[in-house]
Amino acid sequence: MAELFIELFSEEIPSGMQARAADDLGSLLTKALDGLNPRDLRMFFGARRIAAILTVDAEIPARSMSERGPREGAPEKALAGFTRKHGVTPDELTLENGFWVLNKSLDPVSAESCVAEAVPELLWKFPWPKSMRWGAGSNFTWVRPLRRIACLLDGHVVPFALAREGDDAHGLKASNLSEGHRFLAPGPFEILSGQQWQEELETRSVIVDMDSRRDMVRTGVARLADQHGITVVQDDGLVDEVCGLVEYPVPLLGKIDAAFMDLPAEVMQVSMRINQRYFALRNPDGKAAPYFAFVGNLPFKDGGKLTTAGNERVLRARFADARHFWDLDRKTKLADRVPALAAVTFHAKLGTQAERAERISKLAGTVAQAMGLDGAQIAQAERAGLLAKADLTTGMVGEFPELQGIMGGYYAAHDGEDEAVSRAVAEHYLPRGQSDETAKAPVSVAVALADRLDLLAGFFAIGELPSGSGDPYALRRAALGIIRTIRDNGLRLDLTELFAQAANGRMGGELAKLPDFIAERLRVQLRSEGERHDVLAATLAGGLDGDLVRLLARTSALSEMIQTEDGRNLLAAAKRAANILRIEDKKDGPHTGAPDPALYTQDEERALATGLDQAVPAIETALKEERFTDAMQAIAALRPTLDRFFEAVTVNAPEPEVRANRLKLLSRFRETTALIADFGQIEG
Amino acid sequence: MSATRPLCFQDLILRLHQFWSEKGCAILQPYDTELGAGTLSPHTTLRALGPKPWAAAYVQPCRRPSDGRYGENPNRLQHYYQYQVLLKPTPEDSQQLLLDSYRAIGIDPELHDIRFVEDDWENPTIGAWGLGWEVWCDGMEVSQFTYFQQVGGIPTVMPSTELTYGLERLAMYVQGVENVYDLDFNGKGLTYGDVFLRAEQDYSRHNFELADTQMLLTHFNDAERESMRLAEAGVAQPAYDQCLKASHLFNLLDARGVISVSERASYIGRVRALAKAACEAWLAGEEETSHG
Numbered sequence: 001m002a003e004l005f006i007e008l009f010s011e012e013i014p015s016g017m018q019a020r021a022a023d024d025l026g027s028l029l030t031k032a033l034d035g036l037n038p039r040d041l042r043m044f045f046g047a048r049r050i051a052a053i054l055t056v057d058a059e060i061p062a063r064s065m066s067e068r069g070p071r072e073g074a075p076e077k078a079l080a081g082f083t084r085k086h087g088v089t090p091d092e093l094t095l096e097n098g099f100w101v102l103n104k105s106l107d108p109v110s111a112e113s114c115v116a117e118a119v120p121e122l123l124w125k126f127p128w129p130k131s132m133r134w135g136a137g138s139n140f141t142w143v144r145p146l147r148r149i150a151c152l153l154d155g156h157v158v159p160f161a162l163a164r165e166g167d168d169a170h171g172l173k174a175s176n177l178s179e180g181h182r183f184l185a186p187g188p189f190e191i192l193s194g195q196q197w198q199e200e201l202e203t204r205s206v207i208v209d210m211d212s213r214r215d216m217v218r219t220g221v222a223r224l225a226d227q228h229g230i231t232v233v234q235d236d237g238l239v240d241e242v243c244g245l246v247e248y249p250v251p252l253l254g255k256i257d258a259a260f261m262d263l264p265a266e267v268m269q270v271s272m273r274i275n276q277r278y279f280a281l282r283n284p285d286g287k288a289a290p291y292f293a294f295v296g297n298l299p300f301k302d303g304g305k306l307t308t309a310g311n312e313r314v315l316r317a318r319f320a321d322a323r324h325f326w327d328l329d330r331k332t333k334l335a336d337r338v339p340a341l342a343a344v345t346f347h348a349k350l351g352t353q354a355e356r357a358e359r360i361s362k363l364a365g366t367v368a369q370a371m372g373l374d375g376a377q378i379a380q381a382e383r384a385g386l387l388a389k390a391d392l393t394t395g396m397v398g399e400f401p402e403l404q405g406i407m408g409g410y411y412a413a414h415d416g417e418d419e420a421v422s423r424a425v426a427e428h429y430l431p432r433g434q435s436d437e438t439a440k441a442p443v444s445v446a447v448a449l450a451d452r453l454d455l456l457a458g459f460f461a462i463g464e465l466p467s468g469s470g471d472p473y474a475l476r477r478a479a480l481g482i483i484r485t486i487r488d489n490g491l492r493l494d495l496t497e498l499f500a501q502a503a504n505g506r507m508g509g510e511l512a513k514l515p516d517f518i519a520e521r522l523r524v525q526l527r528s529e530g531e532r533h534d535v536l537a538a539t540l541a542g543g544l545d546g547d548l549v550r551l552l553a554r555t556s557a558l559s560e561m562i563q564t565e566d567g568r569n570l571l572a573a574a575k576r577a578a579n580i581l582r583i584e585d586k587k588d589g590p591h592t593g594a595p596d597p598a599l600y601t602q603d604e605e606r607a608l609a610t611g612l613d614q615a616v617p618a619i620e621t622a623l624k625e626e627r628f629t630d631a632m633q634a635i636a637a638l639r640p641t642l643d644r645f646f647e648a649v650t651v652n653a654p655e656p657e658v659r660a661n662r663l664k665l666l667s668r669f670r671e672t673t674a675l676i677a678d679f680g681q682i683e684g
Numbered sequence: 685m686s687a688t689r690p691l692c693f694q695d696l697i698l699r700l701h702q703f704w705s706e707k708g709c710a711i712l713q714p715y716d717t718e719l720g721a722g723t724l725s726p727h728t729t730l731r732a733l734g735p736k737p738w739a740a741a742y743v744q745p746c747r748r749p750s751d752g753r754y755g756e757n758p759n760r761l762q763h764y765y766q767y768q769v770l771l772k773p774t775p776e777d778s779q780q781l782l783l784d785s786y787r788a789i790g791i792d793p794e795l796h797d798i799r800f801v802e803d804d805w806e807n808p809t810i811g812a813w814g815l816g817w818e819v820w821c822d823g824m825e826v827s828q829f830t831y832f833q834q835v836g837g838i839p840t841v842m843p844s845t846e847l848t849y850g851l852e853r854l855a856m857y858v859q860g861v862e863n864v865y866d867l868d869f870n871g872k873g874l875t876y877g878d879v880f881l882r883a884e885q886d887y888s889r890h891n892f893e894l895a896d897t898q899m900l901l902t903h904f905n906d907a908e909r910e911s912m913r914l915a916e917a918g919v920a921q922p923a924y925d926q927c928l929k930a931s932h933l934f935n936l937l938d939a940r941g942v943i944s945v946s947e948r949a950s951y952i953g954r955v956r957a958l959a960k961a962a963c964e965a966w967l968a969g970e971e972e973t974s975h976g
Contacts, residue, residue, distance in 0.1 A: 014802035132815040136773040296797045307797045310822025
């Protein structure tokens with residue numbers, strides 16, 4: 001048993017690639033050293049290094065192998081090929097059961113030679129998403145120049161070099177050297193063990209454990225904020241990114257010049273995050289606090305005074321730029337920007353953003369009407385739809401595309417548009433992602449739906465559908481946005497009708513596939529919520545009900561029903577009936593049409609017929625009135641009648657007309673269940 | 685930095701010249717045609733190709749017509765200076781060299797926060813890309829650091845280190861000035877504004893309002909034709925000059941707002957084709973001389 005230590009020390013690795021690279025190194029080592037039974041793997045990564053510490057066996061023990069070669073009497077050539085492959089002579093083979101067999105005992109392989117062979121191979125092939133060449137001619141590539149390789153087994157260097165025939169691989173070879181902080185502890189030091197390496201790095205101002213760095217950033221920033229009675233805007237992505245940029249995180253707080261505090265909070269936050277990797281802070285009332293937090297890479301000689309002043313100055317310049325756009329943009333009304341959208345292409349086959357704005361406006365009105373909004377709200381939805389994309393021509397959105405919508409909302413409010421209109425302009429991109437909220441204000445909802453309906457109808461009409469992992473126009477996200485918005489707001493809309501409106505006379509393409517596309521997204525969504533997808537499939541069997549609220553209510557009523565004992569038995573009976581019909585229909589089916597009461601010979605038949613006669617109108621009325629639980633109860637109530645029928649009645653009676661009549665009765669039962677769902681789709 | 689008086693603009697340049705001269709660079713003078721970036725100078729673009737070592741440093745005036753702000757923006761200029769260094773092959777201590785040059789102009793990395801923040805550099809108009817970083821000082825990008833991987837659509841057989849300093853930004857930082865026009869130019873009372881403000885105002889009008897677009901279009905077509913003809917004749921640098929002219933003319937047309945989004949890509953493609961042809965012509969000549 002030995003400790004294997006590997007560190008790959010390089011120039012600064014992009015922050016976003018470090019964790020993945022550490023993962024890759026771990027799994028490649030585990031795979032390549034399989035024979036050494038690798039275990040207790042610990043990975044480290046940071047700005048200038050990825051490293052692994054693991055336990056391996058001291059050797060791959062001696063073992064024997066046996067490989068079957070060509071058949072006895074096979075051509076000379078085949079035998080020669082086999083011996084060449086294994087580097088043996090024919091007299092080392094034995095004849096077993098008509099085949100030439102090579103039995104070989106393998107010597108033990110030391111961990112050292114195993115590692116020395118595997119690691120260079122692994123480094124040459126390391127899967128960086130993007131790598132580079134450097135120096136005077138080696139083809140060994142790395143994400144940025146690789147400067148040192150440390151590789152030790154129980155503290156002893158595993159001797160290997162990366163050089164291959166004709167390529168010196170920058171002269172890189174395994175050593176026992178590492179380096180500390182670039183500025184505070186330049187130059188190499190000797191590694192004795194994984195533990196000592198970690199400790200030595202800490203004395204040399206490198207916190208090599210990612211979790212420890214995260215912790216230093218989180219608690220450090222929170223403490224600074226606390227001193228001023230303010231709080232940090234949580235941003236785990238930013239914490240991770242910053243921790244990949246610094247080897248010794250030192251959180252610091254800077255002040256924001258009062259002159260900029262009237263900028264929209266989102267503008268300040270985006271500028272700070274995207275351009276500067278700063279954390280935004282909030283006052284107790286939730287408004288932007290006049291501070292920002294940033295993370296330096298070392299404990300500064302002056303406590304960070306100079307660097308804080310420098311960062312404050314940089315932020316002033318950034319905010320001055322933002323202020324420039326903010327002031328300039330507000331000089332032109334959002335409404336006056338709509339014509340300029342004619343110069344912005346949306347998609348070559350789908351026209352300009354101006355045409356799109358027209359479509360969204362019209363559609364937003366239609367949706368608002370379908371939602372039952374009043375005349376004023378319908379007009380607001382149309383207005384907001386028209387203005388929704390106009391902020392694409394503003395300087396601020398040009399600079400920060402992630403502020404689209406949000407800026408439009410601010411500018412619309414500034415122009416004196418109705419509150420509902422400016423709010424809808426701001427909110428129509430909701431939900432922006434999985435974890436984002438959906439729009440709630442009615443006018444916002446109408447525009448949010450119209451935007452996505454137009455997007456889907458447009459791209460389906462020109463046949464640009466998502467395929468596999470490719471979804472360049474984010475159509476899946478749009479469909480999910482529609483589904484979530486409708487569900488969260490309990491909207492009673494007919495999507496089928498709205499898609500027809502969105503298609504706006506356009507025909508063909510793949511438009512017909514749109515309902516199935518929505519159904520598929522719904523299935524994926526329900527599955528992610530832990531719902532049974534087979535139940536949804538059963539209610540979707542007749543095609544997508546454009547009223548998702550109704551569809552889901554029905555699905556959940558069905559879901560509940562099949563969990564009751566009556567429901568489970570009914571389901572079994574339905575499947576049994578379907579099986580019998582499938583088999584018998586094949587012989588001389590189909591057996592449809594009303595059964596003849598005169599041909600019933602047993603009471604159980606008559607009871608079932610009567611039961612069905614009563615259940616069908618009850619189910620139909622309940623479904624129509626959307627009393628889905630009542631509908632389910634009406635069908636579940638048939639259970640004892642059905643049980644008795646299957647117990648007492650032989651469907652395949654010897655008299656042909658009795659048999660046919662009984663099959664017709666079963667068929668009528670199947671039709672009745674079909675009113676509810678396709679029970680055949682339900683598992684179990 | 686607080687103890688001694690900060691460097692004036694021209695002394696900053698002189699210090700950098702001194703520093704890179706001591707490191708063995710040829711100190712060259714600015715290239716004599718309009719360029720959008722120091723990278724575009726043939727001292728970088730053409731020299732980055734082929735198997736011959738090279739080390740040079742120079743100041744390059746850069747023109748970005750659309751960045752004109754009529755002298756009213758404290759940070760943006762349509763004409764500014766880059767300090768450009770090309771080291772081929774990439775030295776082992778490229779990063780250390782850059783940091784030492786910062787010390788030489790008065791930036792102490794133990795007082796200031798110096799970071800290497802990833803940057804995948806790309807210049808589609810000359811078919812070039814490389815990997816490297818934006819180098820930040822206290823949150824401000826003060827240099828661009830690139831290991832060239834491809835130029836003119838041709839992989840670099842001997843990769844080089846390219847260091848580009850934004851001189852005005854760096855000077856503003858060193859001097860603690862918030863408006864570029866307030867920069868101390870010569871240490872004797874002359875400001876950056878005294879030298880350049882009038883030009884920024886006039887060129888902004890020229891770039892956005894006055895430049896004759898019909899003439900620019902004609903010149904673009906002429907430069908394109910000439911560049912191709914010269915590249916075919918195997919005279920690489922004259923061909924490349926015409927490519928640079930076409931590139932600048934395109935930038936002017938773009939500033940004048942006469943190039944639509946869809947046309948843009950096609951113009952960039954045309955300039956890239958010229959750059960590629962000139963680079964290929966250069967490489968052909970290099971191979972001849974290295975074998976001859």
